[in-house]
Amino acid sequence: MTALDRTHRTAHPSWVASAKDHPQFPIQNLPWGRADEGLVVAIGDEALLIREALAAGWGAHFPPEVRGALRHGQVNALASCPPDQWRMVRHALFDALSDRDWEARLRPALRPQSKLTMRLPMHVGDYTDFYASVHHATNVGSMFRPDQPLLPNYKWVPIGYHGRSSSIVIDETPVRRPTGQVRAADAEVPTFGPSRSLDYELELGLVIGGHNRLGEATVVADAADRIFGVVLLNDWSARDVQAWEYQPLGPFLAKNFATTVSPWIVTMEALKPFRVPMPPRPAGDPAPLPHLALADDWTWALELEVELWTLGLHKKGMPPHRVSQVRFDEAMYWSPSQLVAHHTSNGCNLNPGDLLGTGTISGPTPDSRGCLLERTWRGSEPLQLPDGTERRFLEDGDQVILRGRAVKAGAVPIGFGACRGFVLPA
């Protein structure tokens, strides 16, 4: 459904030995990250320092504005270039990392990923979070509104809301359990204290590229060109705070204390071989209105999972244990293009580096639910863990690990790395 090129071929060795058959970062991936040394690209277990690569002569044929963008510390400048230039840079990376003639010049620009301190790959001007998985919306709705799980607007409007940019943190940043105002079900008055129902949410984050001017929409047919790449995203949530505060204007303190993203932006171009058709809407559902309708609309064939791991602050420890596994292409009611088109349909301007969360990604089965609220059905069906403990919600000392891989027959699988967060006491 999209044109593939030489960077997507399955048999293409890199002179970086660890890239061969690498489960996350083979040469077909080449995701962008940011270390203290500036922009970096993952290849196998290593990362290429882009400033050093430029100094070694790589990219000499790029236009000056692209070379300038690559010297910036974050991806925003590159993401503001046209998509053709994203592809040009990808091709130049691919060629240099697969051509032995480049090895002597570029090897000094490689560092083991384990030696780098990763930072947020982009400056997020605005962060939006959607609610695009119909299974998630149905599950949560049936807990809070048993008579009407899905509101009448759900199948017409890609529901979304604005989140907090300042508290977006990178993989491995500890997350402090938030304190907040809650009212117990049987209480007359609320109290203020540490949240007792801290949760994760398994999401993808779309990183925006390019600009649309205020007042001018990006139409759905052009929306794919507004996605620079994709990260894993954990939209931490305090369910007890949320339940008390969210009427009538939506979530606020229940979510704005932390949002964790993975360090590597997997590019639209790297994900091209994994595009699959959006599943048809169930019989009887309305067709999208014309401004949201895309012939041959697509999504990505991604396998996502959540692991729980605990240091055992209060109990014995436990190695990482998978608690959920879900296919992105089976979970979503609204496609990536529809989210972008909807967001700009009123003229709202999206800027490079802006982040669009998909909302919690839940599939149709219990073990594919993307947050503990659903996974334990509001705490009523606790998870039994291998260390003999159980979880209704997160405990201090728990670490949540999100993982993701793109997998499709005929393509070399690529990975998103990990998105980890460790829960500190309040």
Added chain:
Amino acid sequence: MTALDRTHRTAHPSWVASAKDHPQFPIQNLPWGRADEGLVVAIGDEALLIREALAAGWGAHFPPEVRGALRHGQVNALASCPPDQWRMVRHALFDALSDRDWEARLRPALRPQSKLTMRLPMHVGDYTDFYASVHHATNVGSMFRPDQPLLPNYKWVPIGYHGRSSSIVIDETPVRRPTGQVRAADAEVPTFGPSRSLDYELELGLVIGGHNRLGEATVVADAADRIFGVVLLNDWSARDVQAWEYQPLGPFLAKNFATTVSPWIVTMEALKPFRVPMPPRPAGDPAPLPHLALADDWTWALELEVELWTLGLHKKGMPPHRVSQVRFDEAMYWSPSQLVAHHTSNGCNLNPGDLLGTGTISGPTPDSRGCLLERTWRGSEPLQLPDGTERRFLEDGDQVILRGRAVKAGAVPIGFGACRGFVLPA
């Protein structure tokens, strides 16, 4: 209730002649703005170019970091300095603009305000909008939930949500009527088209100063030091879009197409003489929980108003006509300090330049309601205008003008200037 100093004295002439008895910008005000020439301070009908003033020798005694902050193009760097330094700069401005010995050196750094092109005074990292006027919340609630106008959380939680930073625009920026998805009351399915119920919202915007680290709250007793200053704010709203989209996660496209702010940040220090006690809560209302309780909590004595003016794109024109007038100190249920303390109470980090809208400011009487939704009671009681037309909601060619003044016996009144927006057709 707070210590005043020489900059608040009533009789203090400036050598800038137009500052004397100026209704907006006497020497007691000294608000911050940004022009193409960098930071500027309003004085009478003029503005002082700060970079030129520094070059002329003003501020020579400031620490280097303050001089550096003042050379920045926006107020964010100054707002990140400690409040003592905000006051030091204010004193130096006041002294130089009232001391004739400075006139020869600083007069060349003055420009008529009418010759400057004003820009957004701050970079807004995150924009939050509250819902802190109980009259507004009660009015809107009684339209949508007649049986329960105020939800149970309202008197416990300062309700707020995150807005869009990218679409914040400065005074006089035209606002295009947004297009969006709406469902008529009697319709089976929604349609997509220009909003038919475009509205304004009269608000104040608190501009944040200083930092709190992620995970560390600013306690209510320290909250005043987190407010650098105040602007007028118009939170444009498409009511038909809002009604259809806002469940369950709050307003999104109904509001993120534009938010207009006034060009001058009136500082906390300039507003000190206008502090008045927060009105007592009505009998029977709960006391705030301890983390929101401030002995001698305060608000500001401000007179705010909305004017409507029309170019008459479709009809004959009309000069500015006042449609609402409200006292801030009679309208709000939650105080400025409570908004800041609540926002950070879960550890959410506020950064310099962040913007906190108060929510629509409505008083107890019909002519003090701060948006057309309330003013015309959802369009059922249209406003009769002097040109013989009526308004349920805004028409193309209308201009909305917000104005504000701080007025209190014994103090020289100061003004906020204007916050204007002209409605363009979709």
